Amino acid sequence: MSRRNDKSVNELEGPVTEVPVDVPERMVLVRCPHCRHVVEADALAKNLDVCPRCGHHLRLSARERIALTVDDGSFAEWDADVAPRDVLSFPDYRQKLAAAHAKSHEREAVVTGEATIGGEPCALFVMDSSFMMGSMGSAVGEKICRCFERATQRRLPVVGFTVSGGARMQEGVTSLMQMAKVTCAVRRHGDAGLLYLVVLTDPTTGGVTASFAMDADVCLAEPDALVAFAGPRVVEQTTHKRLPAGFQRAEFILEHGFADMVVERKDLPSTIAYLLFLHDRTAWGDSARAVPHCRAAFPEQPRWPRPHHEQRALDPERATPYDLVRRVRDTSRASVPTVAEQAFEGLVELHGDREFGDDPAIVGGIALLRGRPVTVICTDRGRNTKERVARNFGSPKPEGYRKALRLMRQAQKFGRPVVTLVDTSGAYPGMEAEERGQGAAIADDIMAMSGLAVPEVAVIMGEGGSGGALALATADRVLMLSDAVYSVVSPESCAAILWKSQKRAAEAADALGITAKALMRLGIVDGEVDAEGLGTSEFAWRLAGRIHDELAELGAMGTDDLLAERYERFRKIGRYDA
Numbered sequence: 001m002s003r004r005n006d007k008s009v010n011e012l013e014g015p016v017t018e019v020p021v022d023v024p025e026r027m028v029l030v031r032c033p034h035c036r037h038v039v040e041a042d043a044l045a046k047n048l049d050v051c052p053r054c055g056h057h058l059r060l061s062a063r064e065r066i067a068l069t070v071d072d073g074s075f076a077e078w079d080a081d082v083a084p085r086d087v088l089s090f091p092d093y094r095q096k097l098a099a100a101h102a103k104s105h106e107r108e109a110v111v112t113g114e115a116t117i118g119g120e121p122c123a124l125f126v127m128d129s130s131f132m133m134g135s136m137g138s139a140v141g142e143k144i145c146r147c148f149e150r151a152t153q154r155r156l157p158v159v160g161f162t163v164s165g166g167a168r169m170q171e172g173v174t175s176l177m178q179m180a181k182v183t184c185a186v187r188r189h190g191d192a193g194l195l196y197l198v199v200l201t202d203p204t205t206g207g208v209t210a211s212f213a214m215d216a217d218v219c220l221a222e223p224d225a226l227v228a229f230a231g232p233r234v235v236e237q238t239t240h241k242r243l244p245a246g247f248q249r250a251e252f253i254l255e256h257g258f259a260d261m262v263v264e265r266k267d268l269p270s271t272i273a274y275l276l277f278l279h280d281r282t283a284w285g286d287s288a289r290a291v292p293h294c295r296a297a298f299p300e301q302p303r304w305p306r307p308h309h310e311q312r313a314l315d316p317e318r319a320t321p322y323d324l325v326r327r328v329r330d331t332s333r334a335s336v337p338t339v340a341e342q343a344f345e346g347l348v349e350l351h352g353d354r355e356f357g358d359d360p361a362i363v364g365g366i367a368l369l370r371g372r373p374v375t376v377i378c379t380d381r382g383r384n385t386k387e388r389v390a391r392n393f394g395s396p397k398p399e400g401y402r403k404a405l406r407l408m409r410q411a412q413k414f415g416r417p418v419v420t421l422v423d424t425s426g427a428y429p430g431m432e433a434e435e436r437g438q439g440a441a442i443a444d445d446i447m448a449m450s451g452l453a454v455p456e457v458a459v460i461m462g463e464g465g466s467g468g469a470l471a472l473a474t475a476d477r478v479l480m481l482s483d484a485v486y487s488v489v490s491p492e493s494c495a496a497i498l499w500k501s502q503k504r505a506a507e508a509a510d511a512l513g514i515t516a517k518a519l520m521r522l523g524i525v526d527g528e529v530d531a532e533g534l535g536t537s538e539f540a541w542r543l544a545g546r547i548h549d550e551l552a553e554l555g556a557m558g559t560d561d562l563l564a565e566r567y568e569r570f571r572k573i574g575r576y577d578a
Contacts, residue, residue: 062128070115118273123151134164141178148185157195166206179211221250257352328462334535342540359400375411398441427468455554
């Protein structure tokens with residue numbers, strides 16, 4: 001990768017560190033600002049300015065970022081002549097602008113234009129930390145606003161790279177107003193049903209974080225990037241406490257539900273290209289079109305462990321309902337995400353509820369089903385003791401249901417069908433779940449699924465427990481595996497409540513009518529899927545085919561008919577006067 005004026009990468013991070021060692025003439029050595037490891041500048045450049053020792057992602061200029069990301073020769077710049085003005089006659093501002101221009105060779109702290117990434121067209125804005133630390137002045141806001149306006153007119157997705165110290169104080173409240181100005185443009189672009197994808201790089205802080213950096217449909221971040229509203233120094237001065245390691249870093253915001261993925265720099269172009277492909281309606285169903293390879297969607301190793309052994313289907317004529325309950329709770333049973341990864345191609349997981357956290361009991365994202373994108377939402381019980389504890393044994397917390405809600409709304413925006421795969425004993429009943437509104441979160445999911453203007457198919461994959469399952473199964477079509485169960489309450493709880501003894505759980509299971517055939521007779525379930533071979537590719541292919549057929553039938557309906565039929569489906573359940 002070439003560098004302007006042969007400058008060392010440390011000039012983007014701070015003063016160059018002189019290394020007092022004997023080196024051949026013209027060799028430049030750079031010290032990593034994170035681990036202090038010394039590396040040859042050319043080797044660092046070949047490694048995309050990522051420290052080979054500690055993996056620290058050093059800062060890039062806007063032009064370097066564009067060169068690494070877009071297809072060669074595809075970038076066409078917009079609004080290169082837009083420059084900042086000293087509207088307040090602020091002391092020394094003009095001198096600072098001149099110095100920033102001399103350092104960065106840019107007229108402002110953002111570069112905008114259009115390009116293709118992996119063959120997918122998009123509008124692009126890239127902020128530049130070397131121009132006044134990427135601070136957001138009126139010209140920055142104007143250029144990004146125009147970028148979104150052109151993208152809306154041309155029906156283009158927007159890909160943005162943020163890096164900023166926040167608002168530019170030298171422009172006063174005019175700078176502050178850029179937060180609202182750009183957000184309005186983002187909203188209009190989103191209302192047109194267009195994708196906005198952002199990559200948070202180090203650092204993204206202040207007013208940029210509090211506006212368009214967090215407004216994206218899909219939010220990626222580079223490893224260890226600082227992402228915050230108030231910077232660490234401000235937080236420490238305010239609270240008089242030393243911050244823990246990793247606070248406000250990319251991995252921290254991922255854990256707390258504010259990012260979808262943390263992606264290494266080398267994987268960003270393919271990841272962005274794949275996400276653009278999934279939102280490119282002109283590409284749907286085109287089997288001749290190459291799908292960009294993305295490690296996030298096509299991992300070399302499975303992200304979820306395979307079952308210990310194939311679980312053969314029970315004879316439905318001989319198995320009792322309680323036999324089925326015990327069977328679906330078997331820890332060797334194939335996990336739902338494992339089946340999803342087999343049944344859907346290129347499943348890319350999206351994280352977070354954008355409010356509090358990322359609940360691992362619910363796994364969701366976008367995948368291809370017979371060449372068309374669908375939103376897939378699964379429950380996950382975990383495979384080993386550590387995973388099961390982390391996932392509350394598949395019992396979601398409010399943030400899990402709110403993550404599902406975010407993905408459902410995103411699916412409606414982009415016209416994607418929703419597929420939910422459910423295996424849960426019920427919503428997590430912990431104290432913290434109640435504090436964060438467990439009942440409200442479930443109610444919001446049921447409300448959303450009742451009104452989504454896209455086809456919905458739910459599959460009860462194992463245990464369907466009470467409202468915690470219904471939150472993900474208020475669908476146009478509800479299917480069940482032949483050995484699955486779906487109940488208002490667990491048989492053990494029913495027996496304990498009604499008969500004061502869990503020993504009568506088997507009797508309760510018989511009485512509750514929890515099997516697929518019993519629920520089909522009641523009109524609660526629409527169809528049964530043979531569970532033979534669960535965990536194998538043959539089963540996954542059969543399940544995918546059934547879901548595809550159901551979605552094809554629903555997709556042929558108009559929106560009004562779809563919603564009316566969904567309403568009637570649930571309206572008639574439990575109605576005995578018709």
